[in-house]
Amino acid sequence: xxxxxxxVHKERPVLSEExxxxxxxxxxxxxxxxxxxxxxRTLFIVQREAGGWLSPDTxxxxxxxxxxEPIEVYEVATFYTMFNLDPVGQYVLEFxxxxxxxxVGSDQIIKYTEEKLxxxxxxxxxxxxxxxxxxxxxxxxxxxxxxxxxxxxxxHLTPEKVDELIEACRRGEVKTN
Amino acid sequence: xxxxxxxxxxxxxxxxTTILNAARQAGGDIVPPAMCxxxxxxxxxxxxxxxxxxxxxxxxxxxxxxPKLMASCRTEVQHGMVVKNKTSERVIDAREGVTEFLxxxxxxxxxxxxxxxxxxxxxxxxxxxxxWSRFEEEKRTFAPRDIGDKIKLHMxxxxxxxxxxxxxxxxxxxxxxxxxxxxxxxxxxxxxEQALDSDFIGNVIDxxxxxxxxDKTFRFKSRVWFLKPMNAHRDCPTCQGIATxxxxxxxxxxxxxxxxxxxxxxxxxxxxxxxxxxxxxxxxDVAKWVIEGPRIINRYSVISTNHYTNENPLDAKKDPKKxx
Amino acid sequence: MGRKLLLEHINVPGIETFDVYxxxxxxSAVEKALKTMSxxxxxxxxxxxxxxxxxxxxxxxxxxxSFIAKPEGVERHLLCNADESEPGTxxxxxxxxxxxxxxxxxxxxxxxxxxxxxxxxYIRGEYMFVLDILEKAIAEAYEKGFLGKNILGSGYDLDxxxxxxxxxxxxxxxxxxxxxxxxxxxxxxxxxxxxxxKGLWGRPTVVNNVESIATVVPIINMGADEYGKIGTEQxxxxxxxxxxxxxxxxxxxxxxxxxxxxxxxxxxxxxRGIKNGKKLKALIPGGSSVPILPHYLITKTAKGEVRNMxxxxxxxxxxxxGSMLGSGGFIAFDEDQCIVRNTWNFARFYAHESCGQCxxxxxxxxxxxxxxxxxxxxxxxxxxxxxxxxxxxxxxGNTICPLGDxxxxxxxxxxxxxxxxxxxxxxxxEEAQKHNFGLSREVTFS
Numbered sequence: 006x007x008x009x010x011x012x013v014h015k016e017r018p019v020l021s022e023e024x025x026x027x028x029x030x031x032x033x034x035x036x037x038x039x040x041x042x043x044x045x046r047t048l049f050i051v052q053r054e055a056g057g058w059l060s061p062d063t064x065x066x067x068x069x070x071x072x073x074e075p076i077e078v079y080e081v082a083t084f085y086t087m088f089n090l091d092p093v094g095q096y097v098l099e100f101x102x103x104x105x106x107x108x109v110g111s112d113q114i115i116k117y118t119e120e121k122l123x124x125x126x127x128x129x130x131x132x133x134x135x136x137x138x139x140x141x142x143x144x145x146x147x148x149x150x151x152x153x154x155x156x157x158x159x160x161h162l163t164p165e166k167v168d169e170l171i172e173a174c175r176r177g178e179v180k181t182n
Numbered sequence: 183x184x185x186x187x188x189x190x191x192x193x194x195x196x197x198x199t200t201i202l203n204a205a206r207q208a209g210g211d212i213v214p215p216a217m218c219x220x221x222x223x224x225x226x227x228x229x230x231x232x233x234x235x236x237x238x239x240x241x242x243x244x245x246x247x248x249p250k251l252m253a254s255c256r257t258e259v260q261h262g263m264v265v266k267n268k269t270s271e272r273v274i275d276a277r278e279g280v281t282e283f284l285x286x287x288x289x290x291x292x293x294x295x296x297x298x299x300x301x302x303x304x305x306x307x308x309x310x311x312x313x314w315s316r317f318e319e320e321k322r323t324f325a326p327r328d329i330g331d332k333i334k335l336h337m338x339x340x341x342x343x344x345x346x347x348x349x350x351x352x353x354x355x356x357x358x359x360x361x362x363x364x365x366x367x368x369x370x371x372x373x374x375e376q377a378l379d380s381d382f383i384g385n386v387i388d389x390x391x392x393x394x395x396x397d398k399t400f401r402f403k404s405r406v407w408f409l410k411p412m413n414a415h416r417d418c419p420t421c422q423g424i425a426t427x428x429x430x431x432x433x434x435x436x437x438x439x440x441x442x443x444x445x446x447x448x449x450x451x452x453x454x455x456x457x458x459x460x461x462x463x464x465x466x467d468v469a470k471w472v473i474e475g476p477r478i479i480n481r482y483s484v485i486s487t488n489h490y491t492n493e494n495p496l497d498a499k500k501d502p503k504k505x506x
Numbered sequence: 507m508g509r510k511l512l513l514e515h516i517n518v519p520g521i522e523t524f525d526v527y528x529x530x531x532x533x534s535a536v537e538k539a540l541k542t543m544s545x546x547x548x549x550x551x552x553x554x555x556x557x558x559x560x561x562x563x564x565x566x567x568x569x570x571x572s573f574i575a576k577p578e579g580v581e582r583h584l585l586c587n588a589d590e591s592e593p594g595t596x597x598x599x600x601x602x603x604x605x606x607x608x609x610x611x612x613x614x615x616x617x618x619x620x621x622x623x624x625x626x627x628y629i630r631g632e633y634m635f636v637l638d639i640l641e642k643a644i645a646e647a648y649e650k651g652f653l654g655k656n657i658l659g660s661g662y663d664l665d666x667x668x669x670x671x672x673x674x675x676x677x678x679x680x681x682x683x684x685x686x687x688x689x690x691x692x693x694x695x696x697x698x699x700x701x702x703x704k705g706l707w708g709r710p711t712v713v714n715n716v717e718s719i720a721t722v723v724p725i726i727n728m729g730a731d732e733y734g735k736i737g738t739e740q741x742x743x744x745x746x747x748x749x750x751x752x753x754x755x756x757x758x759x760x761x762x763x764x765x766x767x768x769x770x771x772x773x774x775x776x777x778r779g780i781k782n783g784k785k786l787k788a789l790i791p792g793g794s795s796v797p798i799l800p801h802y803l804i805t806k807t808a809k810g811e812v813r814n815m816x817x818x819x820x821x822x823x824x825x826x827x828g829s830m831l832g833s834g835g836f837i838a839f840d841e842d843q844c845i846v847r848n849t850w851n852f853a854r855f856y857a858h859e860s861c862g863q864c865x866x867x868x869x870x871x872x873x874x875x876x877x878x879x880x881x882x883x884x885x886x887x888x889x890x891x892x893x894x895x896x897x898x899x900x901x902x903g904n905t906i907c908p909l910g911d912x913x914x915x916x917x918x919x920x921x922x923x924x925x926x927x928x929x930x931x932x933x934x935x936e937e938a939q940k941h942n943f944g945l946s947r948e949v950t951f952s
Contacts, residue, residue: 034667036624039707041689045631045672061374071689076360079373083362084691084861086673087631103593104794104851105750105837141675141855142593142794143632146835147748147756156634228696229864231904250903256696279900283869316893319876342862361691361862364674366872368862 017062018055028070040071044081047071048088053182057097058089086140094129094136096174096181099153102139105146114150115139117164121171134175155181184261188212188235189269201254201265202233206444213444214267215277215306217284217391218343219255221446222454226348227255230341232280232306236273239264251276274310281310286317287366288392289338297393299406299484302445303341309482324369329359330377332398332463333387337369340394346370346386353456354380370394381420384462388439388447399463400428400436407485409435413474416465420458424450426477427468434466443481508762509736511724511744512717516604522639524646527607533652535726539615540660543726548619552722554730556742561587561678561715562793562833563908564817567722573702574620575710583706584622585713586613587683588629591675593794593855594835597746598716600758602629602636606643610666612719614652615726617664620712624665627716628683631672640668675859679907680713681705682861693863694907715833717746737763741816745834752840754778763816767791768805770815771838784840787945788924791820792832794852795912797919798845799829800946808951825919827951844942846931849920850878856913867910870901874917881928884935891928895921 020028028047035042047067048059055063059082061075068075082088089097098118102111115126118137122130129136145151148160157180159170173179183194188205189212195204203221205213214235219227227233233255237248242262251273254265267273285307292298324337342361347370350357359378362371372378378386386395409428416423428436439447439457447454465471479485510516520526527533539548553568574582586609590598602609609627617625629637644666647653655663669687671677677686681695684706705711721743725733734742741763747770750756755778761770771786772779780786789804790796807813808827813820821828839848857875862868877894880886894917902914921928927943 034669036707039688042669042687044689045670045686049631049634049670049672073689074357076357076373077690080360080362080691081689083373084364084674085631085671088672102851103855104848105594105835107848107851108751108837108839108843140632140673141858142591144590144596144599144630146594146596146750146837147758148596149750153632156638158635228906231864231866231906234904253696253906276900276904279904280865282900283865283873286869286873317873319873319880322872341865342868344863363862364691365857365860365862366868368868 017066018051020051020054020066024050024054032071041073041077044071044073044078045085048078048082052088057093057095058091092129094133096134096154096179097136097138098170099138099140099143100126101141101143101145101149101151101153103142105142106149106151109149111150114152114162114164114167118167118171121167135171154179157181184259184263186259186261186263186265188265189267195259197258199259201235201237201252201257201259201263202227204259205254205265205267212267214254215302215309216255216444217302217306217341218345220345220348220389222449222456223345223348223352223389226343226345228253230280230284230343232277232284232310234273234276234280236266236270237263238266238270277310278312281306282312282315282317284341285311286315287322287338288341289321289323291339295336295339295393296396296401296406297339297390300445300481301393302391304484305482322366327371328375328377329372330379332384332459333378334396334398334401335370336394336396337371339392340370341392342368342370343391345389345391346395349386349389350378350380350383353382353385356380381458381460382456384459385439385447385456387462388441388456391445397436397462399466403435404430411477411479413440413477414471415474416461416471418458418461421461422450422453422455423457423461424448424455425457425461425471427471427473429468432468434468434471437462437465440477441481445481508760508765509744510760511728511733511736512601512608512720512746513605513758513760521605522607522643524607524643524650527605528650531727532607533611535723536611536614536652537658539618539726540658540662545619545621548615548722548726551730552619552725555725555733556730556740557718557721557725557733558741558817559715560717560721560745560834562592562795564831567714567718570702570714571616571620571712573700574712575703576621577710581624581709582620582622583709583711584613584617584620584625585680585683585687585706585711586625586627586716586719587678587680587713588627588633588716589671589675589678589683590633590716590833591630591678591859592833592835593852594750594790594837595748595793595833596750597748597758597834599633599636600748601716601720601746602633603639606640607647608720608723609640609716610643610647610653612722613666614647614657614664615722616712616714616719617666618662619722622712623663624667626687626706627666627668628677628687629668629670630677631670634670637668637670644668674861675855676861676907676909679909682907683713684711691861693861694909696906738814738816738818740818741831745815745831747815747834747836749777749836749838751836751838752781752784752843753838754781761815764814764819766805767813767815767820770836771805777838780838780840782840784842785945786838787841787843788839788845790829790835790837790839790916791815792830793835794837794855795915796830796832797825797828797915798923799919800923800949802948803827803923825915826922829919841945842942844882844938845920845924845927845946846878846882846938849917850875850882852916853878853913856909860909860913864906864910866901867905867913870897870910871913873897874901874913878917881931884931884938886928886932886935888929888932891921891925891932 151160214233217230234251239245241260677692682692686692701711857871
C-alpha cells in the first residue's frame with residue numbers, strides 16, 4: 006500500500022546542460038509532433054540526474070518538456086518497473102528471480118545478499134549506499150544467477166562475487182552509467 | 183446495410199456497426215452485457231470481456247468461424263455473419279468466468295454501497311454469477327484517495343473499465359486522473375493529492391458501472407430504489423440541462439443524466455446529453471427544474487422492481503450452479 | 507556442428523565494428539537488395555524462404571510483410587521487437603551485443619522491402635548497455651552511407667533509431683510495443699485493426715523480432731532456395747536457441763532446425779548434458795510460456811518417434827504430449843528441481859507483467875499466483891489443483907492479447923504432467939519444504 010503523495014518540495018532538480026542537450030537529442034529521434042514518444046528515455050535521463058528516482062516534481066518537469074499533462078507522465082512512470090518512485094540508494098542491485106535464474110540458485114544469492122547487508126528486498130541500507138530489488142527475467146538466463154547494477158549486468162554470481170561487488174561499490178569502483 | 187444473425191435472430195444494420203450494437207438494435211435477451219463499452223465514449227470497450235461472443239461464421243464471403251471468442255463491442259459485423267451469444271456454451275462459460283474474475287477482489291459491500299440497486303456488476307452477477315466464491319485469498323485493497331468534495335472514489339470496487347478516464351479525456355479540458363500501476367495493482371488515481379474539478383467531470387459518476395465513483399452530495403442519503411426518478415429539464419448555459427432528478431417527497435436527492443436501459447446517457451438533439459456539474463451537484467432546488475413526469479427505469483436491475491416498469495428483472499430462472 | 511548463418515563470424519575480434527563486419531561480407535545483402543532487387547522481390551524472396559517469425563508465435567515473416575497496407579501518401583514503419591523478455595530467452599541480446607551490424611543490415615533490407623523510411627529498434631530498457639552498442643553501430647552505418655539519404659545511390663532513404671522500453675514484458679506484444687513507442691502505457695490494443703493497417707501513429711506498421719530481421723540477411727545473400735534447403739519440411743533455416751537451466755554448458759547456439767533434441771542436450775558441441783551428471787527431469791523448449799515436458803516426452807514423442815528441434819516436432823502431440831519451439835528459450839530442469847515452485851515462479855512472473863487492462867488476465871493471473879504460492883508453501887488443498895485447471899481455462903483465449911494464454915499454458919501443462927508432484931505437495935507439506943519430489947512416473951501412451 007502506498008502512502009499519499011504530495012508535492013513536497015517545489016524545488017525541481019536542476020538539469021545539467023548536458024542532460025538538456027541529451028533530452029533534445031532524444032526528442033529528435035521521433036517525427037515532428039511526436040514528442041511524447043520520447044517520454045521513456047527522457048524519464049531515464051531525468052531519473053539519473055535526480056539521484057535515481059522520480060519525484061512528482063521531477064515528473065511534472067518532464068511533462069513540461071514534452072508538452073503533455075502531468076498525469077500522462079505519472080501513468081507511464083508507474084507502469085514501467087525501471088522507474089523508481091521512491092528514493093533509492095546510491096547503488097541499486099536488482100536480482101533476477103525468475104525461473105531460469107531460480108533453477109541455478111538465485112534464491113540463495115538473494116538470501117545471502119540480504120543477510121550480508123542486513124536488509125530485505127525493496128529496502129535501502131541505512132547509510133544510503135545500497136538498495137536491493139527483485140527483478141523479473143533480465144534476459145541473462147544462461148548466465149545466472151545474475152543482477153543488474155545501474156546499466157550493467159553482473160553474471161554467474163556466487164557469494165564471493167557478491168562480496169567483491171559490494172566492496173567495489175564501497176570503494177566507488179563500480180560503473181553504473 | 184449488412185445482414186447478421188445473432189442467436190438465430192436476423193437483422194439488418196448499417197455497415198460498421200459492432201455486434202453489440204447490432205444486438206441492441208434487435209433488442210431482447212440476445213444483447214450481450216457490457217461493463218466497459220460506452221457508446222458515447224470513443225475508444226471505450228474491449229477490456230472487461232463480459233461481452234464476448236462466438237462468431238460461428240465470419241461473413242458470407244468467408245464463412246469460417248473465428249477461433250477465439252470476440253469482444254462484441256469492438257467487432258464490426260460483416261454481411262452474413264452468424265453470431266452466437268446466449269446460445270453458445272463457450273460464451274456462457276467465459277462470461278461466468280469474467281463475472282467470477284470481476285468479483286474475486288470486489289469487496290461485495292453492496293449493503294453500504296450507493297450504487298447498489300443500479301449496479302451493472304450486480305446485474306452481471308445476478309445473471310452469470312454464483313452464490314458463493316471459491317476465492318480464498320485475501321482481497322486486494324487500495325488506500326483511500328481523496329479526489330475532491332463532490333466525487334467519492336472507492337477504488338476497491340473498481341473494475342477498471344477506463345470509462346472515467348475517457349470522460350476526463352473527452353469531456354473536460356484537463357485530465358488529472360488516470361490509470362496508475364499495472365496488473366492487478368492498477369488503480370484509478372490522481373497520483374498526487376488533487377481534486378477532480380472541471381465542468382463535466384461529474385459524468386464519471388454516471389458512467390461508472392459500479393460504485394467506485396459516487397456522488398458525495400448524495401452519499402448515504404437514501405437507497406436508490408426508495409427514490410422517485412423524474413424526467414426534468416432546465417435552461418443551463420453549460421449543458422443541455424436534460425436530466426433525471428431523483429425525488430423523495432418534494433425534495434430532490436440527486437441529479438443524474440438520463441440513462442437508457444443499457445445505463446448509458448441518452449442522446450438528445452443529436453448528441454449525448456451529458457449534464458454539467460452545476461446541474462448535478464448544485465441544482466437540487468425543485469423550483470429550478472421543470473419536472474416533466476415520472477421516468478420509466480427500464481432496465482434489468484433491482485432499481486426497476488418498485489417503479490414504473492413493465493419489466494420485472496427478478497423473474498429470471500436460474501439453475502442452481504455447481505462449480506466443483 | 508551445423509551451418510552457421512547468423513553467428514558465423516561471432517568470434518571474429520572486432521566484428522562489432524563496421525569495418526571488420528564489412529570485411530567478412532557484411533552489408534552485401536544491402537548491396538544486393540538495393541542494387542538488383544525491387545522491394546517486391548525482397549518480400550517474395552523472404553516469403554519463399556519459409557522464414558517463420560523467431561519471436562515465438564512462428565508466423566511466416568514474408569506473409570506478414572505482404573499484409574502491410576499501402577495507402578497513398580502515408581508513411582509506413584518497420585519496428586524491430588528487441589523487447590526480449592520471455593524467461594529463458596536471451597538470444598536477441600547476444601546477437602545485438604556481439605554482432606550489432608547484422609541486425610542493422612537486416613533492418614535496412616527489411617525496411618526497403620516494406621517501403622519504410624523511418625524504422626525503430628525497440629529494445630527493452632534493461633538492455634541499455636546494448637542500446638549504446640547499437641547506437642554506436644548505427645552511427646557508423648550512417649557515416650559509411652548505409653543509412654540516411656539515398657543509400658548507395660539507390661534513391662532509397664532510411665532513418666534508423668533505437669528506442670528503449672523501461673521494464674515491461676508486455677511490450678513484447680506488438681501492439682503494446684507500439685503504444686509504448688508512442689509514449690504511453692504498454693497496454694495491448696484491441697484487434698482488429700491490425701498494425702499492418704493501423705500501427706505506429708496510425709500508420710501501417712510491421713513488427714518483427716530481432717532474429718527474424720537478422721535472418722533476412724542470409725536469405726538475401728544465399729537466395730531463398732538455398733536457405734530453404736536447410737532444416738525440415740516445415741521448419742526452414744537455422745534458429746538461435748538460448749539454452750539455460752541446469753545444463754552443463756548453457757548459452758546461445760545456432761542450430762539447423764531439425765537436429766535431434768537429444769543431440770542438442772547431450773552432444774559435445776552443444777549443451778553437453780545436465781550439470782553435475784544429474785538426470786533430466788523436465789524441459790521447457792520455447793520460453794516460459796510454452797508447455798513443460800516431462801523427462802519421458804523430451805527426446806521422444808508420445809508416438810515413440812525421435813523428437814527434433816523444429817516447429818512441427820516439438821509441437822507433436824499438441825498440448826497433451828507436446829510443446830512448442832516458441833522463442834527458443836530452452837530451459838532444462840534437473841532431478842532436484844521442484845515443478846510446483848517453478849510453476850508458481852512463472853505464475854508470479856505473469857501476474858507481475860500483466861498490464862491490467864482486461865479482467866481475465868488482471869484478476870486471473872494474480873489469483874493463480876496466490877493459489878500456487880499456497881501450494882508451494884504447504885498450504886494448498888487438492889481442490890486447489892482442480893480449481894487452478896478451471897481458472898486457467900477461463901483465462902486462456904479470453905484475453906485481449908496472448909499474455910493470458912502465456913500465463914495459462916505453463917500452469918495447465920505442469921498440472922497435466924506433474925499432478926502427482928502437486929498432490930504430494932498437498933499431502934506432505936512438511937516434507938515438501940525439505941526436499942523435492944524427484945522424477946515423475948513415466949506414463950505410457952498407447
